[in-house]
Amino acid sequence: MFSKWRERRRRNREIVDRLYEAVIERARRPRLFEECGVPDTVMGRFEALSLQMFLFLRRCRTSDALRPIAQDMVDRFIVDMDDSLRQIGIGDQSVPKRMRKLTGRFYERVDIYDKALASADPHAALIDGFSGRALDAECPRDVAGKLARETLDEEARLAAVPESAILSGSLSEEGR
Incomplete structure (x- = not known):
């Protein structure tokens, strides 16, 4: 009885890990940093990952079957942020405070970007929402427009990914 439960749990963790790696891969696309104005800094990479996570979570919102995966992905994201803070040398006593701050920033962006996409x-x-967040406040509007277009394209790309593909650990439209 417990072996089936352990096996299912291990498989679910593998699926979430594959999905999270796919989200990270999308967040690391050079175009975001080279053409779309996202700063190539620690915080810029956090912003790119936050944006990609937001889009993934938004995709999962469209399906009851994907909601549990969405929660697992949020948990994986939080663990990754915690690990990253520790790897860059933030002391154990400071990590919880920094995590509250990063988590607050993430959910602030989720709210702003969600409202932008519903407008x-x-x-x-999105251009307005990116200012002072994913992009520097002084970022030219045409560059911010490229990130907005990239975001809308990515939302459409994720919408085309079948639910079955996501449930098997893929963000590919072909489900591989």
Whole structure:
């Protein structure tokens, strides 16, 4: 009885790990940093990952079957952030405070980006939402527009990924 439970749990963890790696891969696309204005810094990489996580979670929101995976991905994201803080030398006593701050930043962005995508003009709303967050406040509007377009394209790409592919650990439209 317990062996089946352990096996299912291990398989679920493998699926979440594959999905998380796919999200990280999408967040590390050079285009985001070279053309779309995301700073190539520790915080810029956090912003790129936060944006990609937001888009993944938004995709999962469309399906009851994907909601448990979404929660597992949030948990995986939080563990990764905690590990990253420790790897860059943040002391054990400071990590919880930094994690509260990063988690707050993430959920602030989720709220702002979600409202932007639900607005009458998502492109313009995303440009405004990125200012001072994923992009420096002084970032030219045309560069911010590239990130907004990239975000809308990524949302559409994720919408085309079948639920069955996500449940098997893939963010590919072909399900591999």
